Amino acid sequence: MRSRCGLLRNSALLALTLFASSVGPTTFAAEPTTTPTAIEGKLQSLVGALRQRLEIEPAIVVTIVPSNALMMSVEAPTEPTKPFLLSIDESFLGTLTDDEIEAAIAHELGHVWIFTHHPYLQTEELANQIAMRAVSRSSLERVYAKVWERGGTKGDLARFLGAPPAAQPVAAGLASDTAAN
Numbered sequence: 001m002r003s004r005c006g007l008l009r010n011s012a013l014l015a016l017t018l019f020a021s022s023v024g025p026t027t028f029a030a031e032p033t034t035t036p037t038a039i040e041g042k043l044q045s046l047v048g049a050l051r052q053r054l055e056i057e058p059a060i061v062v063t064i065v066p067s068n069a070l071m072m073s074v075e076a077p078t079e080p081t082k083p084f085l086l087s088i089d090e091s092f093l094g095t096l097t098d099d100e101i102e103a104a105i106a107h108e109l110g111h112v113w114i115f116t117h118h119p120y121l122q123t124e125e126l127a128n129q130i131a132m133r134a135v136s137r138s139s140l141e142r143v144y145a146k147v148w149e150r151g152g153t154k155g156d157l158a159r160f161l162g163a164p165p166a167a168q169p170v171a172a173g174l175a176s177d178t179a180a181n
Contacts, residue, residue: 036090040064046102047086050109053134058116059083060109064090071147074108076115084112095146103139106131124160137161 043062051060060074061083068089075085086108096104110127114120128140140161148154158164 036064043088043101043105046105047109050102050106050134054106054109054113054130056109056113056116058112060086060112062086062088064088064093066090068092071150072104072108074111084115092146092150095150096143099135099139100143100146103131103135104143106135107140107143125162128161132161137164 040062043064047060047062051057058077063085065087066089068087071089071092073087075087077084086105093101107127110130111122113130114122114126120126131140141157144155144157144160
């Protein structure tokens with residue numbers, strides 16, 4: 001078990017070593033040694049940046065855990081002065097790309113936004129709508145594909161992300177007006 005945990009931690013370290021977007025000028029690749037504490041620090045920086053973009057005020061603390069049945073989850077504080085807790089399964093973290101990490105965290109922060117903006121109902125679709133203020137729909141689609149693959153299930157993206165945006169039709173008169181000029 002010890003070597004398996006080491007391999008899982010190493011895969012998470014490798015994924016996060018490549019993770020450089022949205023966390024500021026310092027990158028994982030620039031650091032000679034990356035420890036779990038350093039990874040959590042980088043993820044904490046990403047959470048801070050996403051909190052600003054999503055206009056979320058409450059504090060959120062990131063922790064990488066050996067196992068999380070939900071793969072990534074956020075827990076509301078038990079006391080008003082305590083922070084929300086964002087727990088990330090270390091082996092799942094190791095399967096995500098940079099933009100997928102950002103998308104998965106943005107989704108969890110969507111739940112925090114809902115929790116702090118009553119009377120909204122906690123739904124996956126609303127959490128994703130909030131997340132899509134900061135990340136792309138396609139990155140969330142890839143995260144769901146990995147979640148469903150890992151769980152051996154298949155879900156309905158429209159149920160979780162809403163209907164995909166319709167292609168914008170070309171204005172009828174635009175093509176003929178352009179051709180006339």
